[in-house]
Amino acid sequence: MRAWRGFIEGSQRLMEVLNRELQAGHGLSLADYRILVMLSESPDGSVRMSELADGVLSSRSRLTHQVRRMESEGLVVRSTCVDDGxxxxxxxxxxxxxxxAEAAPTHVRGVRNYLIDLLEPAELTGVAEVFGKVDAALGKRDDA
Known part of the structure; x- marks a missing residue:
C-alpha cells in the first residue's frame, strides 16, 4: 500500500508541477509539450493522428480537440496523408x-530537480525497470 500511494501521490504532484511550470513560463500544457516532442522527433515533423494519440496516451477525440487548439495557436497544422488520402x-x-525549444529547458530542469537529482543511480535504474515492465504488460494487454 505504501508503494502504491507513494506512486499515486508522487507522480500526480510531479505531473502537476511540470505542467504548471510549462503553463506559467511558456503557455503550454504538459500534454502540448509531449505532442510537440513527438512531432519534432519524427523525421519529417509529422505523425498520423492515430499514432500520435497512441504515442501520447490520449483518446483520439481528446487529441483532435487538443491539436485543433494548438493549430489555432500556430504550433501545428493538419494535413491529409499522401500515402492513402x-x-x-x-x-x-x-x-x-x-x-x-523555448520550453525544453524548463521541462528538463523540472524533471531533473523533482526526480532525477533526488534519486541514486540504482534507484533510477529500478524506476526504469519497474515502469518498463508495467508498460510492456499493459501494452500486451491493449494489443489483445
Missing part, C-alpha cells in the same frame, strides 16, 4: 519548433 497528419510548424 484518408489519414490525417499533425505537422509541427516552425513556430511550434521555436516554442518547444
Amino acid at each position: 484518408r489519414g490525417v497528419l499533425a505537422v509541427i510548424t516552425d513556430q511550434g519548433r521555436e516554442k518547444l
Whole structure:
C-alpha cells in the first residue's frame, strides 16, 4: 500500500508541477509539450493522428480537440496523408519548433530537480525497470 500511494501521490504532484511550470513560463500544457516532442522527433515533423494519440496516451477525440487548439495557436497544422488520402497528419510548424525549444529547458530542469537529482543511480535504474515492465504488460494487454 505504501508503494502504491507513494506512486499515486508522487507522480500526480510531479505531473502537476511540470505542467504548471510549462503553463506559467511558456503557455503550454504538459500534454502540448509531449505532442510537440513527438512531432519534432519524427523525421519529417509529422505523425498520423492515430499514432500520435497512441504515442501520447490520449483518446483520439481528446487529441483532435487538443491539436485543433494548438493549430489555432500556430504550433501545428493538419494535413491529409499522401500515402492513402484518408489519414490525417499533425505537422509541427516552425513556430511550434521555436516554442518547444523555448520550453525544453524548463521541462528538463523540472524533471531533473523533482526526480532525477533526488534519486541514486540504482534507484533510477529500478524506476526504469519497474515502469518498463508495467508498460510492456499493459501494452500486451491493449494489443489483445
